[in-house]
Amino acid sequence: MQPLPDPATSLRALEEALGAHAAAYALDWIGDCDSSNTELTNRPLPSDDRLHVLVADRQHAGRGRRGRRWQSWDGGSLTFSLQWRLPAGGTAPAGLSLVVGLAVARALEDCGVTGVQLKWPNDVLVHGRKLAGILIELVAVQGRPAAAVIGIGLNLHLPDDAHIPDQPAVTDLFIELGGRAPDRVAVLGAILGQLRALLDTYAMAGFGALQGAWEQRNAFANLPVSISGESGSIHGTCIGVGDDGALCLRTAEGVRRIVSGDVSLRPDTGGPT
Ligand code: ATP
Numbered sequence: 001m002q003p004l005p006d007p008a009t010s011l012r013a014l015e016e017a018l019g020a021h022a023a024a025y026a027l028d029w030i031g032d033c034d035s036s037n038t039e040l041t042n043r044p045l046p047s048d049d050r051l052h053v054l055v056a057d058r059q060h061a062g063r064g065r066r067g068r069r070w071q072s073w074d075g076g077s078l079t080f081s082l083q084w085r086l087p088a089g090g091t092a093p094a095g096l097s098l099v100v101g102l103a104v105a106r107a108l109e110d111c112g113v114t115g116v117q118l119k120w121p122n123d124v125l126v127h128g129r130k131l132a133g134i135l136i137e138l139v140a141v142q143g144r145p146a147a148a149v150i151g152i153g154l155n156l157h158l159p160d161d162a163h164i165p166d167q168p169a170v171t172d173l174f175i176e177l178g179g180r181a182p183d184r185v186a187v188l189g190a191i192l193g194q195l196r197a198l199l200d201t202y203a204m205a206g207f208g209a210l211q212g213a214w215e216q217r218n219a220f221a222n223l224p225v226s227i228s229g230e231s232g233s234i235h236g237t238c239i240g241v242g243d244d245g246a247l248c249l250r251t252a253e254g255v256r257r258i259v260s261g262d263v264s265l266r267p268d269t270g271g272p273t
Contacts, residue, residue, distance in 0.1 A: 017189035026050045032058035036081035037151035045147050055080040070153045081151040087203040095207030095245025097122040097136050102214050103198045107190035113176045117219035120247045129171035156182050208243035229263035
């Protein structure tokens with residue numbers, strides 16, 4: 001694998017890739033940190049409407065949901081976070097992780113990846129294998145959610161001996177582009193472009209405006225799944241998502257809506273869970 005350029009050089013390349021749109025972002029690129037989400041959460045909230053982006057070449061303690069680990073490798077991963085001020089109202093942003101997943105999916109499609117799928121609520125798969133994860137954390141001011149810190153980890157080119165626990169199938173862009181090395185700055189620029197557009201739509205019209213596009217890519221549409229969380233498991237057929245981003249399951253007791261993102265969705269193989 002090629003050694004990484006220094007962060008200042010990478011930042012200039014990203015500004016060039018974004019061209020005239022670069023002014024819509026406040027961009028920062030650093031060599032390493034524990035977690036780009038932690039780093040951004042500790043920074044002051046943005047005082048302007050730009051998307052504040054922090055890219056880290058290396059994360060020492062990348063995080064997933066519920067204290068799980070996000071693994072990344074030098075030069076083999078893209079890890080970055082952004083701060084997004086929530087639209088006025090101070091309510092938890094229902095469906096935000098789905099919007100972010102859709103933005104990543106569209107960007108990957110723009111980069112030539114086929115078979116991109118979304119797994120509720122926060123994973124991006126390609127042909128059933130996990131390519132990217134999303135972690136959203138809210139920052140409250142005076143007890144009300146004021147901003148979201150959105151973290152994205154994406155596999156560019158995993159080492160042959162990469163071992164990722166608890167994940168049945170993973171993939172990377174190198175594989176999905178047919179053995180072509182992905183241009184990480186171009187991929188990042190494409191994701192940031194889609195995020196800016198879709199977050200604007202979401203702020204103005206809510207998740208309902210993007211629901212159809214999400215469902216087109218739903219990895220488990222009409223398939224049996226199980227949802228497990230702290231309060232147990234629910235089995236059913238995935239029939240889509242609501243206009244608030246809730247997962248809708250047809251179960252033996254009728255249609256159930258799952259709103260909490262703190263659960264894991266798995267294909268239901270009929271065996272014990
Ligand atoms: P799940 O994918 O099991 O539903 P989740 O969506 O809660 O879990 P995330 O918060 O996205 O998971 O990320 C943490 C999990 O992702 C880890 O427990 C591990 O299974 C998996 N993981 C960690 N690093 C990677 C990686 N580089 N590529 C793919 N999967 C990873």
